[in-house]
Amino acid sequence: MSILEQRVVTIVAEQLRVPSDKVTAESHLLDDLNADSLDVVDLTIALEEEFSSAEQAIEISEEAAAEMRTVQDLITFLEEHGAA
Amino acid sequence: MITGIGPVTPIGIGVDAFWENLCAGRSGVRPITAFDASEMKVQIAADVPDFEPERFMDAKSARRMARFAQMAVAAAQLARADAGLDLATVDLERVASVVNTGGGGVTTIAEETRALARRGAGRVGALFVPMMAANMASCQVSMELGLQGPAITGTAACASSIYSFIEAKQIIQYGEADLAFVGGTESNISELGIAGLANMHALSRRNDDPEGASRPFDGERDGFVFGEGAIVCVVESLDAARARGARIYAEVLGGGRTADAHHLTAPRPDGSGAARALRGALHDGGLAPEDVDYICAHGTGTPLNDAAETRAIHAAFGAHAGRLAVSSTKSMTGHLMGSAGALSVAAAALAIHRGLVPPTINLQTPDPECDLDYVPNESRAMPVRAALVNGFGFGGQNGVVALGRVDS
Numbered sequence: 001m002s003i004l005e006q007r008v009v010t011i012v013a014e015q016l017r018v019p020s021d022k023v024t025a026e027s028h029l030l031d032d033l034n035a036d037s038l039d040v041v042d043l044t045i046a047l048e049e050e051f052s053s054a055e056q057a058i059e060i061s062e063e064a065a066a067e068m069r070t071v072q073d074l075i076t077f078l079e080e081h082g083a084a
Numbered sequence: 085m086i087t088g089i090g091p092v093t094p095i096g097i098g099v100d101a102f103w104e105n106l107c108a109g110r111s112g113v114r115p116i117t118a119f120d121a122s123e124m125k126v127q128i129a130a131d132v133p134d135f136e137p138e139r140f141m142d143a144k145s146a147r148r149m150a151r152f153a154q155m156a157v158a159a160a161q162l163a164r165a166d167a168g169l170d171l172a173t174v175d176l177e178r179v180a181s182v183v184n185t186g187g188g189g190v191t192t193i194a195e196e197t198r199a200l201a202r203r204g205a206g207r208v209g210a211l212f213v214p215m216m217a218a219n220m221a222s223c224q225v226s227m228e229l230g231l232q233g234p235a236i237t238g239t240a241a242c243a244s245s246i247y248s249f250i251e252a253k254q255i256i257q258y259g260e261a262d263l264a265f266v267g268g269t270e271s272n273i274s275e276l277g278i279a280g281l282a283n284m285h286a287l288s289r290r291n292d293d294p295e296g297a298s299r300p301f302d303g304e305r306d307g308f309v310f311g312e313g314a315i316v317c318v319v320e321s322l323d324a325a326r327a328r329g330a331r332i333y334a335e336v337l338g339g340g341r342t343a344d345a346h347h348l349t350a351p352r353p354d355g356s357g358a359a360r361a362l363r364g365a366l367h368d369g370g371l372a373p374e375d376v377d378y379i380c381a382h383g384t385g386t387p388l389n390d391a392a393e394t395r396a397i398h399a400a401f402g403a404h405a406g407r408l409a410v411s412s413t414k415s416m417t418g419h420l421m422g423s424a425g426a427l428s429v430a431a432a433a434l435a436i437h438r439g440l441v442p443p444t445i446n447l448q449t450p451d452p453e454c455d456l457d458y459v460p461n462e463s464r465a466m467p468v469r470a471a472l473v474n475g476f477g478f479g480g481q482n483g484v485v486a487l488g489r490v491d492s
Contacts, residue, residue, distance in 0.1 A: 017143035038214075045208075045210060
């Protein structure tokens with residue numbers, strides 16, 4: 001698992017209050033991790049907070065947030081938008 | 085009928101710890117640890133350091149609640165257990181949740197305002213609104229316990245949870261519910277909460293003597309101590325209580341509510357607004373002044389309140405005032421604002437049930453303006469036939485609940 005993946009897993013576990021060993025890239029946010037739409041929006045805000053830096057702001061739009069189904073979707077989005 | 089009591093307080097969680105410490109005269113006032121208070125004018129408060137929300141709800145639910153709502157849920161679960169109430173055996177559509185609060189989620193508002201100012205609108209949490217909204221006091225209790233009758237959160241500052249019991253009695257009498265979870269919650273020991281109250285000169289500044297800071301009716305009193313916590317009681321009709329063989333602590337006989345129409349924060353100096361609420365509670369409860377043995381006072385420890393409250397008791401009780409036991413639980417618990425009334429109702433119900441009246445601690449220097457029997461420093465074993473419970477709020481909202489003993 002990459003460092004980015006590990007950081008995402010840690011935040012997902014913390015935000016959704018699930019044990020981190022239950023969170024994998026394949027985990028479905030709603031079905032596997034018992035999140036609802038409010039949790040997903042709150043999670044994307046926490047990820048923006050974690051991955052934004054002075055050099056680069058990470059923005060996950062509401063439209064993008066609505067498309068997030070799995071932990072992998074979050075990881076892919078962050079990788080494609082240059083999060084480090 | 086009050087058949088269950090759930091206290092989450094600075095002097096103990098659960099009836100046994102709360103009552104033991106209350107009658108032993110133990111203070112719950114401590115140096116503030118919730119934030120760095122070293123630069124504040126007031127550095128003491130009555131918090132609940134051993135509160136663990138996950139003992140009372142799952143971690144996911146806890147994360148989606150502000151602390152005031154977590155405490156309300158914990159208090160409701162404790163009350164349910166204390167009442168020996170199996171919710172699977174009752175019609176949940178006939179169960180109300182009436183949990184009032186003073187400030188609701190003020191601390192959450194402060195945190196999210198900081199996020200907005202520092203990091204922009206996009207960083208305000210998606211859970212901000214449903215966490216800070218005051219109505220979550222009753223709604224989270226409703227959701228966690230599955231209660232589907234009326235869910236109500238009102239606010240009347242420091243009289244808030246006196247009003248809860250009057251509201252709940254009316255709901256049950258009106259026939260809207262058979263049983264209710266009733267009380268109050270408050271948890272705003274934050275920089276904003278302490279700074280606001282300190283700057284209005286409401287709080288004691290005895291930072292070097294936390295346990296001696298809350299001194300209601302004492303000549304050296306200099307303000308109240310801000311507290312946090314929640315107290316929820318199970319209240320049900322006599323028929324419902326008898327049908328399930330419930331232990332009854334006390335009966336809610338009636339209540340009185342009035343407004344001072346006077347000042348933002350100060351009570352009417354002659355206590356006349358409070359006196360009308362006391363008379364209203366006597367009348368509504370079918371009591372003569374001589375029927376009352378105990379008053380669980382509002383007794384905040386501010387110079388103005390305690391003198392005005394004393395005058396109000398004289399005005400409402402005449403010659404019987406001198407024969408009343410009057411004590412302030414706030415001398416030990418601090419002032420829980422929106423949950424203060426419910427804490428006092430719980431204390432008075434236990435006093436009636438157990439024949440023991442909790443003391444007013446830190447009462448050492450007489451004040452000629454405070455000349456009643458405040459049960460100084462030691463609890464007192466005495467029969468209590470009926471008790472009144474006072475709560476007076478900023479804005480001049482006065483509330484008094486009358487409780488009576490139920491002989492089995």
